[in-house]
Amino acid sequence: MVRNCIVIYFLLFFALPALALETDQYLSWQVELQDSRPAVNDYVNSKMLAKLERSSVQQANSCHLAARRIIRVFRRPFFQIIEQWAETSPAVEVYPSRNFAGSYRNESIYIKNVFPFILPMARTMNINGVYLGTDKLGHFISFGVRYFGIFHRAIERGADERTAMERVVQFGLMSEVDLVGKIVTGVLSFADLEANFQGMLFFRSLCDEKSSFHLEKNSSQQWRLVGKFDIARYVNGDWDESYNESGFSRARFLLALLKDLNTTKPISRKVLVSR
Numbered sequence: 427m428v429r430n431c432i433v434i435y436f437l438l439f440f441a442l443p444a445l446a447l448e449t450d451q452y453l454s455w456q457v458e459l460q461d462s463r464p465a466v467n468d469y470v471n472s473k474m475l476a477k478l479e480r481s482s483v484q485q486a487n488s489c490h491l492a493a494r495r496i497i498r499v500f501r502r503p504f505f506q507i508i509e510q511w512a513e514t515s516p517a518v519e520v521y522p523s524r525n526f527a528g529s530y531r532n533e534s535i536y537i538k539n540v541f542p543f544i545l546p547m548a549r550t551m552n553i554n555g556v557y558l559g560t561d562k563l564g565h566f567i568s569f570g571v572r573y574f575g576i577f578h579r580a581i582e583r584g585a586d587e588r589t590a591m592e593r594v595v596q597f598g599l600m601s602e603v604d605l606v607g608k609i610v611t612g613v614l615s616f617a618d619l620e621a622n623f624q625g626m627l628f629f630r631s632l633c634d635e636k637s638s639f640h641l642e643k644n645s646s647q648q649w650r651l652v653g654k655f656d657i658a659r660y661v662n663g664d665w666d667e668s669y670n671e672s673g674f675s676r677a678r679f680l681l682a683l684l685k686d687l688n689t690t691k692p693i694s695r696k697v698l699v700s701r
Contacts, residue, residue, distance in 0.1 A: 448547045448548070448613060449547060449548040449549070449550065449558075449559025449560075449561055449562075449667055450547070450550070450667070451550050451557050451558065451559070451666050451668035451669075452668045453521065453522070453533060453550070454521045454550040454557050457521050457550075459519045459520070459521055459550070459551065459552035459557065460519040460552065461552050461553065461554060461555065462512070462517070462518045462519065462551050462552055463553050463656075463657060463658055465515065465517035465518050466512070466518075466553060466563070466657045467654070467655060467656055467657055468517075469508075469511060469515070469517075470500075470508075470655045470657070471654055471655050473499045473500065474496050474499065474651060474655065475651060476499070477495070477496045477498075477499040478496060478649060478650070478651060480495075482495050483495045483496055483649060484648055484649055489632070489641050489649075490578065490633055492641055492649045493632040493633060493641055494571065496632075496641075497571055497629065500567045501571070505564065506563070506564030506567055506568050508563045508564060508566075508567050509548070509560050509562075509563045509564035512551060512563050513548070513549060513560050518551055518560075519551070519552070520550060520551050520560065521549060521550045521551075524549075548560045548561035548562075553657055553658070553661045554657070554658040554661055556661050556662065556663055556666055557666050557668070558617070558621075558661065558665040558667075559617075559667065561618075562617065562621040562665050563621075565618050565621040565622050566621045566625035566628070566660065567625055568625075569598070569601070569618075569621075569622035569625055569626075570622060570623075570624070570625015570626045570627075570628055570629045571625070572597075573594045573597070573598065573622055573623065573625065573626035573629075574626045574629040574630055576590075576594050576597050577590045577591065577593070577594050577626065577630070578590075594623075594626065598619050598622055598623065599619070602614055602618060602619055613672045613673070614672055614673035615667060616670045616671070616672060616673070617664060617665050617667045617670045617672070620662070620664040620665055620670065621665055624660040624661070624662075624665075625660070627660065628659075638653045638654075638656075639651070639652065639653035639654060639655050639656070640652055640653065
């Protein structure tokens with residue numbers, strides 16, 4: 427109990443760029459959702475281009491600093507701007523629908539809140555044929571930046587790339603177990619970890635001149651974006667929590683198992699998800 431209180435205090439006041447939300451892709455197995463890839467791409471590209479014009483970005487003395495300042499347009503403490511956009515934008519079709527009159531949680535494998543696991547649930551969206559929670563976009567941005575910061579600092583301090591990557595993985599597992607995952611929601615989401623890691627690859631690519639979408643300075647020494655962002659380069663089947671199954675706390679697992687015994691939803695075996 428003392429340990430949990432300390433971790434929650436640390437989480438609320440110092441550590442977190444985002445809170446992890448629960449999501450249930452099993453519910454959407456028989457549902458066809460519109461592909462939101464174009465909507466996400468339009469949103470990200472337009473926001474980044476607008477932010478690029480800000481003096482704070484143009485005054486950045488390094489590509490990494492410019493990139494970090496641009497990405498702030500999608501971020502805020504706890505629930506990220508980009509995931510709120512996905513939850514509310516009419517350009518993104520989600521399941522359950524926004525006018526769903528029932529209880530998403532009661533229909534899901536989670537059944538009900540179990541204290542202290544009381545965060546809301548993220549709806550499901552479709553990106554390039556992969557069904558995922560809207561919260562994954564928040565992980566992609568917020569933890570992608572944090573992962574890259576850990577990687578970059580390790581390289582600057584003399585670590586080789588393998589060692590730097592190991593530090594990123596260690597931080598990701600620690601945060602999912604002790605900060606934003608198992609303690610906060612009762613769920614250790616491997617799909618969250620995949621979205622986090624892909625976010626780091628995206629952030630890293632912004633300063634790679636070989637990338638199809640990156641930052642560079644033009645002839646007037648102004649930062650500009652080359653190419654177009656495409657979320658499909660990063661989203662894969664492991665963002666889907668009904669394919670890349672999560673680990674559960676004892677309380678969460680027992681409730682999910684109870685639900686499984688009374689429905690046809692498979693929550694305890696690996697399945698091949700084909701959309």
